[in-house]
Amino acid sequence: MLEIRNLSAGYGHGDVIAEVSFTAKRGEITTIIGKNGCGKTTLLKAVTGMLPHRSGDVLVDGVSIAALSTAKRAQLMSYLAQGRGAPEITVGRMVLHGRFSHLGYPRRYSKKDYAIAAEVMEQMGLTALAYTPMSQLSGGMRQKVYIAMALAQQTPVVLMDEPTTYLDIAQQLSFGDMVGDLAQQGKAVLLVLHDLLFALRISHRIVVMDGGRVVACGTPEEIMASGVLERLYGVVVKSVETEQGIRLYYDV
């Protein structure tokens, strides 16, 4: 379980996020939504420990991350950053580096690391691209490689910042199934998403941020009923029962 308690962090003198508290449970997908610049990415960076905490704490299964080394944190939390370049490295090696925090001496990857990387590539449909340089891939395929690298870390907590960027609609749907599987495996999945309907559809809990603070937190149904989306975005999200299940749409 990922617990965020009264967390404040920022750059320079001001706080970008202030007194943020919520819990992302194992077996659930928790998604942070909010307008551009509300502090979603800053919050994820603070949760990973990349951005120093001004106050508050982050706990994974009751263990505070503040005292942990970078490698120990990476064994508890995998993090897909928002900025993702095209490094000069092959797909296979990139995914293998997901095992980096498990490297011991003499600093060489073990057979187990290679097996885990191969399994994740198979799962993501990347096996045939193992020797392809990242620079030769499309944005969507690169995104899949970064996701595969995060999965190869095999952590109890998975954080992803805008993971559906560059993904086409089929890949987005496939991504929704994949994070659902991760939650079913007992992981705590924390996402930042811009696509409101997609977030409401795949998440178990929604955290709404505005001005660096949490303004609402609850199940998608609770969030839709609360009116917070209308106040924040000026739209009403409604649901309709279809033969394929409940479908969401904007009522504008």
Add this chain to the structure above:
Amino acid sequence: MGEQKGKYILLWTALLCVVVLWAALSFGGTMTLSLGEMCHALFSRDPSDAAGNIFLYSRLPRAVASFLAGAALATAGAVLQTVLGNKLASPSIIGVNAGAGLGITICCACGVFSGWMASVSAFLGSLVVVLAIALFSRRSGVSRTTVILTGVAMNSVLNAISESLAVLDTDVAILSTEFRVGGFSAVSYQRLVPAAVLIVAALVVLLTLGNELDVVGLGDETAQGIGLAAGKYRLVFLFACAVLAGAAVSFAGLLGFVGLIVPHVARRLVGTESRRLLPMCLLSGGAFVTACDLAARTLFAPFELPVGILMAVIGGPAFVVLLIRFKGGHRYA
């Protein structure tokens, strides 16, 4: 790049190194030395043996010096290109060699011409330049091209200060023209041994940290996300580059282009991953400079060209080709 193909290329390059070193030891002068004469010189240490003296006090230090300088500068170039995220970075272009040269020049102005003090002052000169460029490159909004151009400007300023000191101080003028263009004719064990110890130590560290170097190349956020303290390791790599460049310059002078050309050729042969790239740069950089030094000694015999001139003739056009193929650090191909 297949696993096996990469291994074979490394093996063949290692064999090439053996051949080049043997050629440099055998044919690096007017007298041709046989393998037997070289072994005899090593084990007998007979002071009346002319061939033995040539081997022990001229050919051997020179071959070892040229190999180590090439290995150090090529490896430093590959590491700098990854850490600064710019393929046009190399110790000679961004002023790291010039920083080492200024360190040596100041050392000479203080009356120290060789030994540990010379190596350490060259290293300190390199370190200051490397850290300044690293700090500058981390500032947001500074493009990769700007970083390189800043290095080029620092290179000019540092070289100008060294030249001024040479004009103002007669002791510094002892530093020959060969030092400023790079060469091995004045190499001695006294100069070579301290630098060799530093180079071997830095190479061992870098070869051990190949995975860390690749992860630093993925960018700070990704590196930290998978468990590497990127800032700390960036400093370790820059420190190692400063040791390599500083130590090489302390006995080889301001050798240009090897740190730029060799990593690019090595990438084409074995790919971009450090576990293959760094050994390839070490071997091919060493072989390249040793072969160039052999050519510089024998092409116009009995006259000898400083090897730096020969390498500049090869390196200048190669640099222009790289500039055309890469623009602003981004590859178009």
